[in-house]
Amino acid sequence: MRSLLWSWLTLLSHYRRHPSQTLFLLLGLITGVALWSAVHIINAHARASYAEADQLLDAQASHWIQAPNGRVALSDYVALRRAGFRQVYPVLELRLSTLDNQPLTLIATDLMAMSASRTSPTQEQSNSRVDMRAWSQLSQPPYAVWVPASLANSLPLQAGQRLTLRDGRQLPPAVTDSQPRQGQRLFMDIGAAAITLGETHLSYLAVGAIDPAELKRLDQWLNQYAPQLKRRSNQQPLDLTELTASLHIHLNAMSLLAFAVGLFIVFNAVRFALHSRASTLTTLRELGVSARTLTSAIVLEGFTLSLIGTALGLAAGFGLSQLLLPAVAATLQHLYGAVLDQRLLLQPQVLLQAWLLTSVGLLMALVWPLWQRSRQGVLAQRQGVDVLQQEQRSQRRLAISAAVLLAIALLSYPWLNSLAHGFALLAALLFAGAWLLPWLASQCLHWLSQNAKPGLAQWCWAEGQVQLGPLRPALMAMLLALTANFGVDNLVGSFRQALDNWLQQRIAADVYVQSEQLDAHQLSQYAWLLDSHERNGLRLRWQGRPTLIRGLDPSAPDVQQLPMASQSYPQGGAAWPDDGILANEQVQHLAGKQLGDVIYLPLGNGEQQRFTLAGFYYDYGNPYFQFYLPYQRVAQLWPNAQPQGLALWLDEDANMTEVEQALVEAGAQPGDWIDRRAILQLSLRIFDRTFAMTAAINTLTFAVAGIALLAALLAIHQQRLPHYAHWRAMGVSWREWLQLTAVPLALCLMLTWVLSIPLGSALAWLLIHDINVLSFGWTMPLQWQGRPALLLALLCLGVTAIAFAIAALQVRQRLPYALKQLGADE
Amino acid sequence: MLHINQLNKSFDQPDGKVSVLQQASLQLEAGQSAALLGESGSGKSTLLHLIAGLDRADGGEIWLQQQPLHQFSDEQFNQLRRTQLSLIFQQYHLVPTLSVFDNLSLQARLTGNLDDDFRQHLIATLGLGPLLKRLPQQLSGGQQQRVAIARSLLHRPALVLADEPTGNLDENTSQQVMQLLSQLVRDNGSSLLMVTHSPAMAAYCDHSWRLQHGRLEAELSA
Incomplete structure (x- = not known):
């Protein structure tokens, strides 16, 4: 010991x-x-x-009570409370837009009712998390709106400031603090919201913890007194x-x-x-x-x-x-x-x-x-x-391992059917590349030293062989970082390009209106309205997953040009197939359905409706299964389907001020509509934010690889300092030293970059063609982009130059001491 | 104390087997010192390595204080080197990241046989007092060898094996180091077996042996 x-x-x-x-x-x-x-x-x-x-502010809803039109009357809520259902509390959920079109979600509830709905000990404990004084601040004039700190920063909004909405309405003074389970949502007292925002209906009612007997009584009450309200359990x-x-x-x-x-x-x-x-x-x-x-x-x-x-x-x-x-x-x-x-x-x-x-x-x-x-x-x-001999043996062993790994990856590729297998293939590809690199670099240096002119050039490549051993892990790290960056850049680039093209086709209308009060027929009198498309829809569960049903007009311009992955009926004006249904690609890839397959969707009355799959359309980024049917058919099969907005095609000369005026006259509120340019911008902004995390991790990985290179160079130079002292003693100039050490390093890194291009392309190909389909269920074409490769080459060059400069500076500082040590005992 | 009987050792070389020790025998009593002389490559260092268990003989016997070292396992040799033997090398073999004080204390710490008074005595005798906080690279060759001598004696070994301890030192420093080494070994009651090229350094020992053609021959006492 x-x-x-x-x-x-x-x-x-x-x-x-x-x-x-x-x-x-x-x-x-x-x-x-x-x-x-x-x-x-x-x-x-x-x-x-x-x-x-x-959960909303730590209150958990076990069930939701909703109306077909998404609006629950206040009187129904009051009647339920009077009938003794103290587990029920009201929720108003609004989608708002800021002056610069930033979408916001506002949740409002009755805090006292919500508090009373909590019954479990943990929920009671968490009650204390929300300050009672803050509650009273919310419910008494001038009221208050709780804005999460990070959201307040991004808006930007200071504590006490009032947020002005796109439709001109103003929210109460902001309290910039996050409450438990508030998320990125604004929160208000429901009374305050009704007064300041002029809302007269509730979005839905939430039911807290409730025992089976009470639940049965609730169902009976709803059937008897408010049959339009439907209860559904919370599976979110x-x-x-x-x-x-x-x-x-x-x-x-x-x-x-x-x-x-x-x-x-x-x-x-x-x-x-x-x-x-x-x-x-x-x-x-x-x-x-x-x-x-x-x-x-x-x-x-x-x-x-x-x-x-x-x-x-x-x-x-x-x-x-x-x-x-x-x-x-x-x-x-x-x-x-x-x-x-x-x-x-x-x-x-x-x-x-x-x-x-x-x-x-x-x-x-x-x-x-x-x-x-x-x-x-x-x-x-x-x-x-003999370090050099040992290194060469290691390189050969690694190269053989890489070949074996590649062979296993290639042989197992045809059986790729799970995400775990997909990521194992990716790992095999990355590590095979990394293990092959030192051997390739060594072969390259060997060939150069054999074919170079005797003298400094030959020495330079031979010196590269000596450096390669200690440099090996750093080169492998750099290759991994370059490959990951290049592969993911291509994936994201391809995705953005595909999404952009798709949006251009899908978001074809000039204006999109989302308003429950809008009278669409009133708009038809205007000459500037070329076409319109009204949609309805609902959410249900199919094959155990949340699924969206959308009703649309088959003759609408955007449906005529719907980007289809495959279809079994002629698109463009033809009558919709009798029992035909269109599904997004996710249904094909995740649910394993094919054209012509028969599927059954649940109706509101508990029955199943038979459909034949007539086509699959591209639907990038949608995590849900989604089906398209004619508007009328959706309304007929699912009476609880709700309006999903109206798309308007305008004449080229239409005056937007006039259009907005007409929309207000038809019942819409300012802020209920968004024009095409804004929605495209918003979609791409959301896309970029979505991939912010990917970019951040990739950049950090590259930074780590840069540190690995610097560490390796410092180690090499520290180890070789006595040799450098000998070189100096032999008369090797500083410039020649730079040539001897920097040129082989540059060659190794160039080789690393070159190898990262096919590896990164293979990575992107696997990600797009297999992993993406297995994960999310949609396909897209790989758009090979040269720009990331060039940018990465510049970045790699910059990182290498900085690392080498730091290491060379250290050598310059230590060389005089190393020279003094020449001839010392050890 | 140390008895070597008919020891054999050969090495495989590209041009065939080279026999460096052939029936080599030697005796060294407790408290005595002996110098091993011989040409380069004659097998002097090999003999020290065989005694210390750094290499294995092809045949013959080595007895140290009635212990059959030729039958020792690696683990027994580790124990022996840690407690009863110590080695001094031409290249000093100090730990470059430990201070002089920690270097000279290292082996005694490993054995758990650290005598503080004796350490102070060694420091004073070897003149290491002003150097204790320095690192080996900040010392001259003679100073480094003095640290190595202190390290080798602090745990009071029965036998000190020194492989050309003055090989890297100038004549004056060599004499100083040898005086100190032989005096301290004697004071400590240890035995010393030292490999050297120099008859002048061998003169500090009680006996001299010459290794020639694989055999050990006693020389006249100095």
């Missing part, structure tokens, strides 16, 4: 004397853990949020968990990639630290420390480092997750309507998982050199080994 302790302390003294190595090792661990844990914390937080997705948390599963797998995969890149720094640093201490390790063996004790001391050192790295990495990850949360919250809200709480909690299992990951990573870095050392006697350790 004593021997272990002193060996451990002796080994640790290395880090005290070499703070830059310690810094890079910890930096690798910290950045890797930070990136992984940030995404993991957010994912865990999001999943926890789904479980409480239906279940739906969200299912819908978002793929997104979370994607985020996890990206964070693991970032972690892997971080581990390359650790790998390099650990190997270098072991190499630097080779003499110390042998001295300890000569002093009688057994190989087993020494191995235990090294493992203990790894354990110590993993503890420090995990603790600091988690702290950094927690901070990073706070920064990334708004981007993820925006993604989840826009894609799935999921509301994320803005307060993050660090769970103990994340800590344990992060520590296990770092420990495994460190062990992986340590196992091979320790095994090699354990096979050598003490004398052989002192005599040293």
